[in-house]
Amino acid sequence: MSLTGASEEDMLRQASEAAKRDSVQMAELRADKLAFVTDAERVARLGHAVRTRLQGKPLLLTFRSKAEGGDKTLDAHTYSALYRQWLDAGFADxxxxxxQAGEAVVRPLIACAHQRNTRVILSYHDFATTPSLADILSRLQQQDAQGADILKIALMPHSPADVTRLLDASWQMRQQTDKPMLIMAMGDTGKITRMSGELFGSNLTFASLGEASAPGQIASDELAQFLEALRQ
Incomplete structure (x- = not known):
């Protein structure tokens, strides 16, 4: 689930709630939601406090750009510099x-994260459409080749055919890599991928606890119940 509060108090309250829920296995701190996001030290202090509130559950740190559905835009230098400072602070798992930040930013940041024993999700979001099967596979293959620990792609479907194409790409990519994948179609049409993605090779998904961080997210308790029923 994503912690999407606009203040420290909101983030900490959400983290405490996440710690209580068995349906939540990991929490995401969405730094782009914070008005003070460019104050790296303040974000790091919050990150350490959130980590404490999570009581051992892993913490994912994300700055989601406006171009990919987030709240803010940063230039490449600031984006890279902030992540390096946050990695040095050591609060994120x-x-x-x-x-889309580009290979000149991506590869050094992945190397920096790995030097600090931090795992990397390399992500791609398209809130407008679902590309071709070849394009989806190409992006996942690029993520794999660039050294990501987890491959992520989230797309916007306009028909069931878009959904099945994404699931086909997920299954084909599963034959090419053992790395965990996080593959979703967004919106109401794509909800089925959040519930059944693991049947097609995806290992992770996002759920909501209160405000959703992306269209189509399902409440964490409801999703956990569905997944358990599906596995049985």
């Missing part, structure tokens, strides 16, 4: 890097 994983970070999310947007592959």
């Amino acid at each position: 994983l970070i999310d890097i947007e592959m």
